[in-house]
């Protein structure tokens with residue numbers, strides 16, 4: 001048996017989708033409750049969906065679950081209906097959903113040092129959908145970008161995704177090393193959702209190709 005994966009991610013491990021078509025109101029991310037959780041730089045996270053509906057940034061494996069079947073964190077998701085709607089619009093099973101707040105990177109080299117692969121599939125069962133992640137960029141940071149490499153030391157494979165407001169992209173973030181280089185002086189915010197690969201996610205991608 002093998003995991004179900006998306007054809008569209010096979011070649012490069014990521015796909016850029018159409019920008020978000022709608023209003024992104026800073027009140028939806030600025031009013032959330034954030035937890036101190038470091039991942040890929042100086043970060044905080046607002047937990048929108050977790051394994052148990054609590055403000056818990058830890059992996060679903062702590063609860064014996066694959067990164068699927070996310071439970072909305074009520075007091076945060078009440079304040080961010082657009083993010084709930086966006087996540088549900090994919091039609092796929094979702095796990096972790098959060099807003100990342102990333103403070104300024106010192107420089108590009110620091111971002112490279114922060115590159116990592118996500119642990120998305122520790123408990124994904126054989127034969128079921130491989131978990132990948134989608135990003136929805138909230139702040140307008142066109143000079144900031146996600147750095148992607150097949151492996152951290154494989155410089156030739158480097159790709160950049162620029163972080164204009166509303167940018168949407170899907171990444172097999174357990175396959176690709178990644179980190180964001182953010183030179184802006186204000187924090188950069190984005191929604192990150194874990195999704196199960198399968199026919200639902202495949203048709204969401206097909207409907208949202210640029």
Ligand SMILES: [Fe+2]
Pocket residue numbers: 039040116117118173178
């Ligand atoms: Fe990551």
